[in-house]
Amino acid sequence: MNGTAKGMTERDIVKRSERVAKAKRVVMRMCLPLLSLMVVVAGTAARAQDTFHLETSSGAQSIRLAAANFKSNTPDALPFKNTFDATLFADLSAAGIFDMVSKSLIPQAAPGTPGEMNLAQWSSAPASAAMVAFGNIGVQNGNLVANGFLDDAKNTQYPQVFAKQYMGPPNDDVARQLAHKFADDIIFRLGGGVPGIAESKIYYVKRVGGAKEIWGMDYDGANQHAITHLGQISISPRVSPDNSLIAFSSLGNNGFQIKMFSLLLGRLIHFSNVGGTNLSPAWAPNGQELAFSSSRTGDPEIWVSDPQGEMARRITSYKGPDVSPTWNPKTGSQIGWISGRTGLPQLYIMDSDGSGVTRMTDGGYATSPSWSPNGQFIAFAWNRKYGPGAPGGQDIYVMEIASKRWIQLTHDIGRCDFPSWSPDGRHIVFANAPDGMDSHNRIMTMLADGTGKRALTGPGTDMPNWSWK
Amino acid sequence: MRPDDQDDKFGSGVAGAIGLHVVLAGVFVAVAMFAHTSSAHWGENASSVGAIQASMVSAIPLPQKFKPVEKSVLAPDQASPAPVPPPKEAVAPPPRPTDILIKNKNLPKKVGPVETPAPPKHPQPTPPTAKAQTGQSADQLPQSTTQMKNGTATATVQDRTFGNRYAYYVQQVSQKVAQNWYTYEVDPKTSQGKRTTIVFDIERDGSPANVRLLTSSGSPTLDTSAMRALQRVDGFGPLPAGNQITVEYTFDYKQQ
Numbered sequence: 001m002n003g004t005a006k007g008m009t010e011r012d013i014v015k016r017s018e019r020v021a022k023a024k025r026v027v028m029r030m031c032l033p034l035l036s037l038m039v040v041v042a043g044t045a046a047r048a049q050d051t052f053h054l055e056t057s058s059g060a061q062s063i064r065l066a067a068a069n070f071k072s073n074t075p076d077a078l079p080f081k082n083t084f085d086a087t088l089f090a091d092l093s094a095a096g097i098f099d100m101v102s103k104s105l106i107p108q109a110a111p112g113t114p115g116e117m118n119l120a121q122w123s124s125a126p127a128s129a130a131m132v133a134f135g136n137i138g139v140q141n142g143n144l145v146a147n148g149f150l151d152d153a154k155n156t157q158y159p160q161v162f163a164k165q166y167m168g169p170p171n172d173d174v175a176r177q178l179a180h181k182f183a184d185d186i187i188f189r190l191g192g193g194v195p196g197i198a199e200s201k202i203y204y205v206k207r208v209g210g211a212k213e214i215w216g217m218d219y220d221g222a223n224q225h226a227i228t229h230l231g232q233i234s235i236s237p238r239v240s241p242d243n244s245l246i247a248f249s250s251l252g253n254n255g256f257q258i259k260m261f262s263l264l265l266g267r268l269i270h271f272s273n274v275g276g277t278n279l280s281p282a283w284a285p286n287g288q289e290l291a292f293s294s295s296r297t298g299d300p301e302i303w304v305s306d307p308q309g310e311m312a313r314r315i316t317s318y319k320g321p322d323v324s325p326t327w328n329p330k331t332g333s334q335i336g337w338i339s340g341r342t343g344l345p346q347l348y349i350m351d352s353d354g355s356g357v358t359r360m361t362d363g364g365y366a367t368s369p370s371w372s373p374n375g376q377f378i379a380f381a382w383n384r385k386y387g388p389g390a391p392g393g394q395d396i397y398v399m400e401i402a403s404k405r406w407i408q409l410t411h412d413i414g415r416c417d418f419p420s421w422s423p424d425g426r427h428i429v430f431a432n433a434p435d436g437m438d439s440h441n442r443i444m445t446m447l448a449d450g451t452g453k454r455a456l457t458g459p460g461t462d463m464p465n466w467s468w469k
Numbered sequence: 470m471r472p473d474d475q476d477d478k479f480g481s482g483v484a485g486a487i488g489l490h491v492v493l494a495g496v497f498v499a500v501a502m503f504a505h506t507s508s509a510h511w512g513e514n515a516s517s518v519g520a521i522q523a524s525m526v527s528a529i530p531l532p533q534k535f536k537p538v539e540k541s542v543l544a545p546d547q548a549s550p551a552p553v554p555p556p557k558e559a560v561a562p563p564p565r566p567t568d569i570l571i572k573n574k575n576l577p578k579k580v581g582p583v584e585t586p587a588p589p590k591h592p593q594p595t596p597p598t599a600k601a602q603t604g605q606s607a608d609q610l611p612q613s614t615t616q617m618k619n620g621t622a623t624a625t626v627q628d629r630t631f632g633n634r635y636a637y638y639v640q641q642v643s644q645k646v647a648q649n650w651y652t653y654e655v656d657p658k659t660s661q662g663k664r665t666t667i668v669f670d671i672e673r674d675g676s677p678a679n680v681r682l683l684t685s686s687g688s689p690t691l692d693t694s695a696m697r698a699l700q701r702v703d704g705f706g707p708l709p710a711g712n713q714i715t716v717e718y719t720f721d722y723k724q725q
Contacts, residue, residue, distance in 0.1 A: 131637070152636060152637045154636070155633075155636045155637065157633065157634075158633070158634045158635075158636075161637055161709075188706065189637075189706065190637070190641065191706070192641055192644070192645040192702075192704075192705055192706055193675045193703075193704040193705050193706025193707065194706075374703070
């Protein structure tokens with residue numbers, strides 16, 4: 001545990017300086033009648049420079065991780081290697097749990113195998129990495145083979161955390177997938193057992209001419225592709241927990257109806273339709289139930305049916321629109337939704353049988369809730385001062401269910417709507433219209449604390465939905 | 470010549486000799502008495518001694534006795550038995566000069582030199598030996614400390630071999646619990662430096678189990694906040710090895 005010993009000394013220094021500051025405070029206050037000799041000595045030493053103030057390590061630090069450039073075994077693997085390196089670095093940076101070592105600070109020699117690894121070089125300044133990811137990539141027997149290693153640079157005795165081989169046909173897309181897999185393995189080992197999201201997908205609405213189609217892409221915005229070709233207005237896609245079905249709402253001859261698209265078959269499958277406007281489907285975490293808003297009885301209420309649209313039952317019954325349900329993904333026994341029963345739309349939660357209705361927001365105009373994977377939070381779009389001439393606008397907020405306390409995640413970037421949690425609960429994807437115009441909507445992602453915002457798509461995209469895994 | 474003249478000379482000579490001897494004796498006595506007070510002497514209690522020095526002590530400074538470390542090869546409770554000398558090989562008596570030696574027909578075939586296997590390219594970690602190294606690490610436990618704004622959290626894994634081999638995992642456990650410790654749950658009247666220790670097991674799949682309070686801090690809110698921190702954790706990620714480890718976690722409260 002040499003590395004830890006080193007870490008301890010750093011912390012000891014921090015602790016000591018804290019102690020000095022604390023002792024100083026104690027001396028200044030003169031509130032304790034008994035001071036040990038040591039404290040007095042430390043206090044006088046600190047009093048010599050009266051202006052300094054020490055604040056140490058707020059919160060737990062993130063792991064400093066270095067991603068070495070992979071070594072290309074064969075010359076024809078070079079383009080794949082570049083894709084792999086770039087994707088791996090982007091994935092690890094986006095994970096939100098690492099303090100990534102900049103590529104300009106890493107040692108020049110790229111180690112391909114643990115034998116070539118000189119950990120001292122990586123753990124010392126300027127890289128100062130606690131963990132190093134490295135490996136080699138090559139084309140063998142017509143397969144792209146990447147060997148990935150993760151080493152603990154502080155543990156000189158047993159550095160290796162894991163070693164894994166990734167294989168696939170040699171093309172650029174596969175090189176990216178292999179990098180995603182390696183990144184996910186690293187995040188899983190170092191992220192406290194939460195699986196990475198590098199292989200997850202985002203489904204969204206794309207404006208194609210006058211129609212709106214459902215599209216899909218990788219979590220980082222790559223590989224954008226069309227899924228439906230209906231030539232209709234299709235909105236609010238929701239992917240099933242097993243990634244096999246997409247439920248969405250489509251405007252046809254009978255108004256808005258729920259449609260079900262099978263990603264395995266590549267076509268629409270049966271979903272029973274009845275009259276009225278049917279909107280905003282939401283999957284229960286077991287994949288056996290679908291909640292949606294339906295006005296088949298005249299008033300928009302929340303209904304729950306099975307994935308074929310059968311056995312539909314109403315669970316809200318109160319005058320005023322009830323829309324945008326979202327299940328508690330952790331328990332599957334609660335539903336959050338937006339209700340206009342008191343006037344402006346507000347966020348409510350209830351048990352999945354319709355009992356225990358609780359209002360969460362106290363005013364403003366709330367829309368499109370999304371329940372976090374750990375069940376603790378709901379993200380939603382909220383215009384807190386709604387009305388003509390009111391300051392502010394529609395932004396993304398996160399509320400803790402238990403305490404009803406909330407934080408605002410977006411500020412002054414234009415109208416934001418449709419937040420959706422990533423499966424690891426560390427990211428939120430949302431739609432943003434910088435100038436407030438619908439046609440300029442784009443999809444952005446950020447960490448769940450509101451940092452690290454970046455756009456994934458160009459204008460004309462809307463209503464993102466992050467897959468469950 | 471008068472005999473008296475000779476007598477007189479004899480008397481003064483004797484007196485002179487006696488006087489000389491007395492002076493010499495006095496000089497010796499004086500040297501013996503005063504000369505040794507000025508310089509150090511052999512065997513004296515000086516700071517730098519030439520040879521052996523003996524001083525009275527109340528006890529003999531023997532090396533400190535350490536408690537036998539569990540699962541350690543060295544430092545056992547009982548002394549190991551003295552090694553048995555190897556049995557003597559039976560040696561054939563030397564051939565007599567009259568004997569005619571018969572060639573052994575069943576000589577073993579000559580085998581070519583065995584190639585030494587190439588050392589593995591991957592650096593092999595030396596297997597963990599529970600041997601205590603001289604003078605160190607006998608009581609050193611693998612632990613990881615996470616500094617927080619409002620306290621310190623220290624995780625100690627009781628299985629030393631695991632902690633050394635998978636230091637990153639211990640670090641992670643420490644961090645994850647620290648992240649889930651909400652110090653605002655602690656009553657702000659709790660006095661400085663209170664600490665509570667929680668013991669829990671981590672199962673093979675990484676889920677915490679069997680969470681229990683080992684040492685109460687005396688502040689119920691601090692104890693509860695520590696227990697809650699563990700209850701918020703769903704899992705630490707599957708164990709890299711083994712079926713279960715036991716972790717001792719100390720929460721050190723410090724006022725802001």
